[in-house]
Amino acid sequence: MGKRDYSLFGPDAKRAVESGLTAAEWYHSEVPRKVMKELMTRSDGPAIRDTVLLYGLMVLFAALGIALWPSWWSAPFWLAYGVLYGSASDSRWHECSHGTAFRTPWMNDLVYQIASFMIMRNSATWRWSHARHHSETYFVGRDPEIAIMRPTEMAKLILNFAGILDVLKFIPNLVQNALTGPTAAERTFVPQAEWPKVQRVAQVHLCIYLATLALAVATQSILPLMIVGLPRLYGAWHHVMTGLLQHGGLADNVIDHRLNSRTVLMNPISRFIYWNMNYHVEHHMFPMVPYHALPRLHEIIKDDLPAPNRSIAEGFREMWPAIKRQLAHEDYFLKRDLPATAKPYREDFHQYVPGMMPAAE
Amino acid sequence: MPWIDACATEDIDAEDLIRFDHGGATYAIYHGVDSKFYATAGKCTHEDVHLSGGLVMDYVVECPKHNGQFDYRTGEAKRLPACVNLKTFPVKVEGDRVWIEV
Numbered sequence: 514m515g516k517r518d519y520s521l522f523g524p525d526a527k528r529a530v531e532s533g534l535t536a537a538e539w540y541h542s543e544v545p546r547k548v549m550k551e552l553m554t555r556s557d558g559p560a561i562r563d564t565v566l567l568y569g570l571m572v573l574f575a576a577l578g579i580a581l582w583p584s585w586w587s588a589p590f591w592l593a594y595g596v597l598y599g600s601a602s603d604s605r606w607h608e609c610s611h612g613t614a615f616r617t618p619w620m621n622d623l624v625y626q627i628a629s630f631m632i633m634r635n636s637a638t639w640r641w642s643h644a645r646h647h648s649e650t651y652f653v654g655r656d657p658e659i660a661i662m663r664p665t666e667m668a669k670l671i672l673n674f675a676g677i678l679d680v681l682k683f684i685p686n687l688v689q690n691a692l693t694g695p696t697a698a699e700r701t702f703v704p705q706a707e708w709p710k711v712q713r714v715a716q717v718h719l720c721i722y723l724a725t726l727a728l729a730v731a732t733q734s735i736l737p738l739m740i741v742g743l744p745r746l747y748g749a750w751h752h753v754m755t756g757l758l759q760h761g762g763l764a765d766n767v768i769d770h771r772l773n774s775r776t777v778l779m780n781p782i783s784r785f786i787y788w789n790m791n792y793h794v795e796h797h798m799f800p801m802v803p804y805h806a807l808p809r810l811h812e813i814i815k816d817d818l819p820a821p822n823r824s825i826a827e828g829f830r831e832m833w834p835a836i837k838r839q840l841a842h843e844d845y846f847l848k849r850d851l852p853a854t855a856k857p858y859r860e861d862f863h864q865y866v867p868g869m870m871p872a873a874e
Numbered sequence: 875m876p877w878i879d880a881c882a883t884e885d886i887d888a889e890d891l892i893r894f895d896h897g898g899a900t901y902a903i904y905h906g907v908d909s910k911f912y913a914t915a916g917k918c919t920h921e922d923v924h925l926s927g928g929l930v931m932d933y934v935v936e937c938p939k940h941n942g943q944f945d946y947r948t949g950e951a952k953r954l955p956a957c958v959n960l961k962t963f964p965v966k967v968e969g970d971r972v973w974i975e976v
């Protein structure tokens with residue numbers, strides 16, 4: 514397909530619409546309606562338990578960090594606090610934006626707003642970008658949340674383990690949103706009625722950052738920033754690590770999540786931080802299933818999916834060589850084998866657009 | 875407007891919905907928590923997605939794609955990204971049959 518253009522106004526964006534790709538229907542594994550209904554059932558219990566644990570641990574780690582500050586003995590507590598602030602907020606933002614974490618809407622909204630602030634995303638903008646990510650997952654020029662573009666800029670990828678590029682992009686965006694509302698690109702996926710909300714949210718976030726900064730200056734200490742803001746940098750690594758695995762090295766411009774998403778079995782701590790989004794094929798296929806039911810869904814449809822990676826390390830061992838190969842061969846992607854029990858990949862889904870579905874090398 | 879025989883009452887579990895296609899249009903028929911039956915347009919107003927794969931909770935139907943929500947009694951959009959209301963249709967039950975007026 515040649516050089517990819519990821520801009521939301523570029524030729525690939527146009528081609529995805531004209532070719533019918535954006536209107537095509539995604540593949541779904543078969544799940545009996547009764548079972549699916551049971552899997553989709555909402556409850557508050559698991560998310561209340563996890564949220565109390567999350568915020569409780571954050572308060573505890575921050576308190577210990579402050580008590581031991583400025584000694585190096587405080588470092589482990591900041592690292593733990595940072596991961597919960599800068600990484601667990603990503604998964605909370607994600608699950609609550611779907612509205613599936615809690616049964617009670619205001620609980621979803623409250624945790625969504627807090628998580629959006631911590632992960633430095635405008636809560637009114639990103640809801641829409643994520644809707645697009647689900648409709649048009651990894652369609653070049655259409656999906657605003659493509660984490661690994663081809664060919665990958667390795668330096669940028671590595672820098673982002675410390676959240677640096679995200680934050681550098683966030684700050685001018687925040688100021689622009691606060692002053693004039695959504696940017697031109699954001700206006701392509703945020704409906705006009707929501708533009709004032711984008712501006713209001715940005716103004717609130719900006720005020721909190723300015724107040725924190727003022728406190729740091731007044732107290733001549735970076736301690737306030739260790740609690741608000743900086744953990745988005747020093748605690749980002751876990752969400753970047755797990756986020757890359759979601760789609761890295763896999764196909765783009767396809768309408769079968771088995772080809773463009775990855776499920777990775779993980780240790781329980783990572784699963785708590787990531788709120789079970791390691792079951793990523795399952796999540797994309799059935800976004801209405803709450804995070805706590807994803808392991809059950811996995812058991813039900815796993816015979817129709819490529820085998821999951823058995824650990825984060827194994828996932829990286831599979832993904833990294835593919836990303837490196839894409840440096841030279843932009844069209845290369847990993848096409849994982851399906852078990853004999855699975856419905857085959859519907860190649861005809863993907864070949865109606867010449868050049869859209871390159872053959873795996 | 876004609877009344878159409880859409881399905882049997884027992885075709886829809888309590889607190890659930892089914893898809894019903896007729897005359898080139900698609901509808902969603904609900905068996906509500908109040909044991910009454912309701913009908914709306916079959917596709918979400920956000921994108922071109924059938925609501926029949928969605929979830930009925932109390933008086934709300936949640937779209938299976940981005941979790942937009944509608945009150946299926948009035949069609950009112952209740953949760954983003956759904957912002958445009960859903961069309962609703964009159965329903966009557968005669969014997970064990972559900973009829974909708976389209």
Ligand code: FES
Nearest residue numbers: 918920937940942
């Ligand atoms: S398609 Fe229904 S909420 Fe997006």
